[in-house]
Amino acid sequence: MQKKKVLVVGFGMMGCRHVQAFLQDKTKYEVHVLELSQENIQTNLVRIGAKLEDCIWYDNLKNVPLLDVAVVATSSAPRFNILKELINKGYRKFLIEKIVFQSGDQFKEILDLVESTNSEVYCNFVNRYFxxxxxxxxxxxxxxxxxxxxxxxxxxxxxxxxxxxxxxxxxxxxxxxxxxxxxxxxxxxxxxxxxxxxxxxxxxxxxxxxxxxxxxxxxxxxxxxxxxxxxxxxxxxxxxxxxxxxxxxxxxxxxxxxxxxxIIPTSMLSNVIIEDIFNNNCQLTKLKDTEKSHLELFKIFNEKLFAKNSSDTICPIT
Ligand SMILES: NC(=O)c1ccc[n+]([C@@H]2O[C@H](COP(=O)([O-])OP(=O)(O)OC[C@H]3O[C@@H](n4cnc5c(N)ncnc54)[C@H](O)[C@@H]3O)[C@@H](O)[C@H]2O)c1
CATH class of the missing domain: 3.30.360.10 (Dihydrodipicolinate Reductase; domain 2)
Structure with missing residues (x-):
């Protein structure tokens, strides 16, 4: 069986747990990780009991090759540009963390791109798997x-x-x-x-x-x-x-x-989710189905922070 080549972007508290899930079965997955902080790499490898050589590492998105699926586990601010760049590279399957994006405009731009490229983007609302x-x-x-x-x-x-x-x-x-x-x-x-x-x-x-x-x-x-x-x-x-x-x-x-x-931890779930994405039976929320609820939250928090009941101002939540 050919290994699935998985890209995980962001090796923080959450990203390392995604990686841990894929490392459970090294015969099934080849794990590639893009992370900018050397300190986070060291700390989180220890956290999950893994070694540097268990993954293939990148410190710049430009050098990341086209792989089978991407998990975007950074905090919310960089996610919009990362998604855009990965779709432009040819990626078509995604699992992404919440908060998904930070404004209505970002949602609109990515949703248009997703539709025109026939991409599949699932949001990691894990409760749906409980x-x-x-x-x-x-x-x-x-x-x-x-x-x-x-x-x-x-x-x-x-x-x-x-x-x-x-x-x-x-x-x-x-x-x-x-x-x-x-x-x-x-x-x-x-x-x-x-x-x-x-x-x-x-x-x-x-x-x-x-x-x-x-x-x-x-x-x-x-x-x-x-x-x-x-x-x-x-x-x-x-x-x-x-x-x-x-x-x-x-x-x-x-x-x-x-x-x-x-409550199933991410370290035991992300591999199941990725298999479901490839088998077309993923239970997670598709990007377009979380747009409205994100926009409602942006309005509430932007009203409090900037006195603007708007979903088009960048909302600083993650
Ligand atoms: N689905 C869930 O159940 C769940 C649970 C916890 C956290 N989250 C979400 O996951 C996201 C990450 O949370 P966290 O606790 O891991 O945060 P974190 O700050 O620990 O990790 C984020 C990592 O991304 C890296 N990063 C930032 N910009 C990058 C870039 N451009 N390229 C590559 N790496 C980059 C950072 O260096 C950091 O290591 C948050 O949005 C959070 O809300 C989801």
Whole structure:
């Protein structure tokens, strides 16, 4: 069997976990990595227990050859130019991290390029691969009456970088990508962002709905120290998922059940996702299906930062 040649751009906290997933089976994958920081290469090789010679390295995008698929795991700011350059090089299959891009204009330009080149771009909203959410989606699709009501509650879980994960799983469960913001109150976190001083992080409360009037409420309370819990209700069904304990309680027609809520780490998932991309059965969100929800978030955060309710100003979240 011919090895798949995978390019991973960015060998940071996330990129190294993607690489770790591909290194699980060296007979299947040849792993190429583009990373600009020598320090990050050293630190993250140790983090994943790998050696320099396990991968083929580049420090300049110009020198990267055309390979079978690219994973773009930098933070958000460089992603737009990297995607553009890789598509121009001939790349057609992508797995990309969120926050995907930083403005509506960037989305539009890349979506046009994706369409004209027939490229496939999947966004790494990993919740779609977790069994618990798939069970809930299936259960709720069989209930005709009522609206889905989802609440995500936690402390400083990062509305800037993580709200999109929960909005995406709400889209998945409710089968709609037409999300609009109803109301939001957000505050900027003053602490420096580990991913770079250009990025901002937020706490606060936001509510969104879709055309079927299902709704999602996100609450990130700065003073709350517990982990994130996710409550999903429709009709007589209630589900409560706890990310910290990885427990999952369901109440269906008055009967309570307790199960495991297994969160699969990237180091064990990205290889599965890449296989699914090649087999045309990837469950992840396609780029065009996350555009609207990104734009809604850009408007909320740009309003707070720049007093401009606009998705065309660069929104500094990652
Ligand atoms: N899908 C998920 O579940 C999930 C989880 C965590 C983080 N993320 C996202 O992944 C992204 C990366 O997060 P992270 O924690 O790994 O950040 P990080 O800062 O640790 O890593 C980013 C890496 O990209 C490198 N880089 C920057 N510009 C580059 C360029 N032009 N070419 C090559 N390399 C470049 C940096 O040197 C750094 O090593 C963020 O957008 C974050 O939101 C997603």
């Amino acid at each position: 069994e618990a959410y798939n069970r809930i989606k299936k259960d709720l699709s069989q209930i005709n009456e009522g609206k889905i009501s989802m609440t995500v509650h936690g402390g400083e879980f990062g509305l800037g970088c993580n709200a999109i994960h929960y909005i995406d799983i709400f889209q998945y469960i409710s089968d709609s990508n037409k999300i609009s913001n109803i109301s939001a109150i957000v505050d900027v976190l003053e602490e420096p962002n580990r991913r770079g001083s250009i990025y901002k992080e937020f706490t606060g409360t936001m509510q969104f709905t879709n055309e079927a009037l299902d709704n999602i409420l996100l609450v990130a309370e700065p003073k709350y120290v517990g982990g994130v819990t996710i409550n999903i209700q429709k009709g007589e069904n209630t589900y409560l998922l706890n990310e910290n304990s990885q427990e999952f309680v369901s109440v269906i027609k008055g009967k309570v059940r307790r199960e495991n809520f297994q």
